[in-house]
Amino acid sequence: MKAYIEMNREELLEERARLTEKFEEIKGRKLQLDMSRGKPSYKQLELSNGMMDVLASDSYFNDETGTDCRNYGVLSGIPEAKKLMGAMSEVGPEDMIIFGNSSLNIMFDTVSRSFTHGVCGCTPWCKLDKVKFLCPVPGYDRHFRITEYFGIEMINIPMSETGPDMDLVEQYVNHDPAVKGIWCVPKYSNPQGYSYSDETVRRFAALTPAAEDFRIYWDNAYSIHHLYEDPEDQDVILELLDECRKAGHPDIVFKFISTSKVSFPGSGLAAVAASPKNLEDIRKHLMVQTIGHDKMNQLRHVRFFGNLPNMKEHMHRHAAILRPKFQTVLNTLDTELGGLGIGSWTRPRGGYFISFDAMEGCAKAIVAKCAEAGVKLTPAGATYPYGRDPEDKNIRIAPSYPPAKELKKAADVFVTSVKLVSVDKLLEKM
């Protein structure tokens, strides 16, 4: 098909008529589909049901050191949970603290603690005139919401296939003492599915921050969330904590991890990996905040998965469900939008999202159009700090939740909406 941008007014009007008819037909189907969040599907949830059988009334409830997991005690996690989550995070058990069910909650608490009490003895952020965070964009809306909530100024850093623009990152971090952090999803990034190159990771490790309390918020949410089983088709990134140690800056990173998309979202384990100095600082706070996290759920995870190889096996089963969904969306995008010159999209090998860039000024209208036809997308702008996409072009597509057979319909709604909005935009410009 001819690229839209090469069409003349008449051709565009003709195309619009055709698309409008199709859109009305689609609307008539009264769909109710949700592609807004990175939510596992029913079939994926079923994979972890066995986790409900590993603890029963006659189980042995002690951890490997003999601590009864049913009682109070053990602030930073049972040893075997530290081993399992450490393996998942590619660090040692001694580098870990196990928390509750949500890594987002750990990140929130980390920012909150820095705000009220400062990082490792530095001035609490609430006493500073200005605190800034770097935000690779497009990125994860929940990250941006935390920093916005604490009145932290967010600075957009463009993303590429190799990670954030490191020239810009270095310029800010190494020279501006108000820059206290950067949000990163280093592997299968949200929403693009990009993985940081070795050079990017090494440049992170080599940062020499102007602020003593600068930290990299390394949200490795998709560390083992590959779509393909063949190692050749999997992304690999360097392990940052180790790189930071080697570069002589062990304290500049917090690594966050969770099993939210491994076992059950909302009932998984979340953890942080960091240097001894940072862990000590966290522990001091944690001792006041709680008597301890849910050790029975730690035990449940350890008994169910056993070790990282089993966990990776389990992730293959997730991939088998997710892969065709990504392929359905990508095929529809390729077939329906390929060559039209009205959008580009990423082709992730893992994670939960596809990032779509429409023509400038079209994202909001496309999301609205999809909603009109019963397909819910993440609000346009959400992938940017303050919900403001300066070019109004990025849309995050989350293919995981709708059942496979519904997904094709949702993808059809999407491409039709993209075409319709783009034609309108082009006509408007004429």
Add this chain to the structure above:
Amino acid sequence: MKAYIEMNREELLEERARLTEKFEEIKGRKLQLDMSRGKPSYKQLELSNGMMDVLASDSYFNDETGTDCRNYGVLSGIPEAKKLMGAMSEVGPEDMIIFGNSSLNIMFDTVSRSFTHGVCGCTPWCKLDKVKFLCPVPGYDRHFRITEYFGIEMINIPMSETGPDMDLVEQYVNHDPAVKGIWCVPKYSNPQGYSYSDETVRRFAALTPAAEDFRIYWDNAYSIHHLYEDPEDQDVILELLDECRKAGHPDIVFKFISTSKVSFPGSGLAAVAASPKNLEDIRKHLMVQTIGHDKMNQLRHVRFFGNLPNMKEHMHRHAAILRPKFQTVLNTLDTELGGLGIGSWTRPRGGYFISFDAMEGCAKAIVAKCAEAGVKLTPAGATYPYGRDPEDKNIRIAPSYPPAKELKKAADVFVTSVKLVSVDKLLEKM
């Protein structure tokens, strides 16, 4: 036996010789007993093992509205958990938000939120020169540690059998706008086991705080934790949220509750009850902090307990284990210390503690003496803000954890230590 205070020097020296011998004999037993924390015993933990069977791989995982509890979603708790915890808290489900596994964590977060963002739109505490909390003493060390951590000035309020000194509370709360809160354990108080009288509760509800953001931190930790089954032998307190409503001040209270000592400590449910305005304020914060708490554990609790009457039945089984332990300690205190004039103690009908008041200046020495003989007690002073008991006399006794047959030994160590330290103190004064 003759009261120690009536003994002359010779009698005291004789008594000391006798006690020293006994103490050395006890030390030789090489005990290792812990009466330091309100920790349920092994037998109590066994009571809730059935909770591990109510969810299995073939269970139905939806809540009553059809929400799949295995997935993301539902910020403030599943409806049936709100009903159950609401019943336990003597309020309606609409008054509740269900959190994670720790009510202490909710209290911490409540103070932290007030510090960073203010209460219902009021100035964040981090921007105020001075924030004060009232602390009924003796009280719960973990409460005091939270307010100390945030640099909040703590003011001691004497406790009596009917609750805190309300004249003093009214004087502070109604006249000092820097007073933003008061820590309360209204039923079977920690450590005395006192329950607030109706008049006390009504006077709380009738407070007219000078600070718009003053809140009563009502930690109803032992709401259904009776030691006796007969209602005649159980304490009953007025429900504060309702009293506050009737008094026209629905917003001045946060009620905290948890199942830590009902199901498994560390793997229970925690919740807050408050007015619609307060709940709305909490929800705004919660939306940024987390995607949601562990709904599977909510479902597990609901399926296991079903309703409040069953939960109360369950508490009878706890009481059957705890009651003899309290009696052992009280009998030993009565028999060994009765009439000696060197200490007084409370006789709780519920909760987890007995409060012991030694002669002035003796508490630290008694706790040290017990430690020497292998019995761990809560550090003396812990029941006061900043760990400073001005008279060095209060000791919190936690009889729950040691096995029944060990407890008699621990109680013997305690009374022998009290006697020995008291004799020394009296001799010192001569």
